[in-house]
Amino acid sequence: MARTLALLLALAGARAGAQAPADTASDTTTVTIHAATLLDGRGGVRRDAWVTVRGGRIVAVEAGAPRTGARRGTRATYELGTLTLMPGLIDVHVHPSWYVTSRGALHRPDDGDGPAEAALARAGNLYATLMAGVTTAQSIGDADDAALRDAVARRVIPGPRLLTSLAPMLDTTPSPDSLRALVRTRKAEGADVVKIFASAGLGAGGRQTMSDAQLAALCGEARAQGMRTVVHAISAGSVRAAVLAGCGQIEHGMYATDAELRLMAERGVWFSPQVCLVLQNYLDHRDVFTRSGFTARSFETLQRTLAETPALFARALKTPGLKLVWGTDAVALAHGHNVDELACRVAAGQRPMDAIVSATSLAARSLGLEARIGAVAPGMDADLIAVEGDPSRDIGALRRVAFVMRAGVVYRHGGVPARR
Structure with missing residues (x-):
């Protein structure tokens, strides 16, 4: 079993574009994500959106500089620029x-x-x-x-x-x-x-x-x-x-x-x-x-x-x-x-x-999980993705995934975090 798990982890690292998780979802870690556009999963749209995550949960969703969960004026941990941020x-x-x-x-x-x-x-x-x-x-x-x-729940292997x-x-x-x-x-x-x-x-x-x-x-x-x-x-x-x-x-x-x-x-x-x-x-x-x-x-x-x-x-x-x-x-x-x-x-x-x-x-x-997942809102699990383009206008944008976070852990990101 140990050998099999080692092979699984090697597979995850060898896949094209693969990265080790960039952040843990500890209770003391706070990260902020900024994107030009946010789709909230319930049909709503926000511009210049900031999402604050702590302990694997979303603690704030704001427009403009963050005022809750992170000090005003701080740089985003993950600056997504023109990408569209949305629920996983x-x-x-x-x-x-x-x-x-x-x-x-x-x-x-x-x-x-x-x-x-x-x-x-x-x-x-x-x-x-x-x-x-x-x-x-x-x-x-x-x-x-x-x-x-x-195995996924224990983060032995990466997956949904x-x-x-x-x-x-x-x-x-x-x-x-x-x-x-x-x-x-x-x-x-x-x-x-x-x-x-x-x-x-x-x-x-x-x-x-x-x-x-x-x-x-x-x-x-x-x-x-x-x-x-x-x-x-x-x-x-x-x-x-x-x-x-x-x-x-x-x-x-x-x-x-x-x-x-x-x-x-x-x-x-x-x-x-x-x-x-x-x-x-x-x-x-x-x-x-x-x-x-x-x-x-x-x-x-x-x-x-x-x-x-x-x-x-x-x-x-x-x-x-x-x-x-x-x-x-x-x-x-x-x-x-x-x-x-x-x-x-x-x-x-x-x-x-x-x-x-x-x-x-x-x-x-x-799935009976509407209180935990499926939307970008305070209190929800931090399951977030970002894509190139606006899928609310061009559904094909969902094929261009550039950022993946599940339960506060980042598994895919094209750049380096601005701060740790």
Whole structure:
């Protein structure tokens, strides 16, 4: 284990542009950040913004020279000039355990890779995600995520704050009572959320696989245990069944009709559709995924679905009260390209500022973490990024990340701190 962790840290330092954390989040360290423009994550904009951070938390957000938490007239610890400062992005659907082995195919349990290879690859995925400006991510799900989550929390490896469902609920054979017990087991194991497969995949038409009674048992028990639920549902029937069962968030929903979109809005269910990234990623790397078992028919389905998803998203945008949140379903080779999904959403009709809010304060609400992350405001965790340009006008600016701070620790900065 010690050798593996040493390799992880070496990997973090060797990546292009990588730096050791520039500041710790001790209670005695105060840093100030100045930028020409600040997007607060809730739709607000400030100019000539100063943010004061202490102990990993934001203690002041001001326009002009700082008056709180730092003496007037002091230089900024991090002078970001014309960059746009904003909250770190929150991706509510990632798969950091997916990676491509040296043999050019997706990692499988029996492919010969050992724990060190898997740990390095997962750490690399998380590092790429953090450097892309994602400071919180939800993995749904993998049984090994707990160790990864805890390693990031202890700063053994650099990465976004990680939430996980651990192993998802896939088996359709247990009774409702057995599924309720399984939810309690996941909670005892330390899961942050319950991931449920209510339908088959695209290749099988997304047909409903869990019965209505099973879905009601899973989502009902999760609510009783104070846990959130995220449901893989592709067909209209599976989306409707999951919503009526009281589940909290729907992923994908490619074949949802306007009736299901309205039902989600009426029931206050979060909706995380994918417009392009995960689909395009499969198509862009046909060789890898062919070696991993994808067929010609699989790629035809992916191509057809990619052409259809912008229309679904446009209909979702027009559904009053529907809570659209950002989840990319990033798999192998997509990590670090997460913001491409936001660009596709804007191309499908979403206002850039609304896309940003869906990936910051709204995403935080979906995770139940709105009091800690998703906005630049006093009392919030100091999860901050800065980009070249103004993403509220040009969403492509999110691809030009120049500064990353998570919980008060700086992981990416193009210059040297003005003072320490």
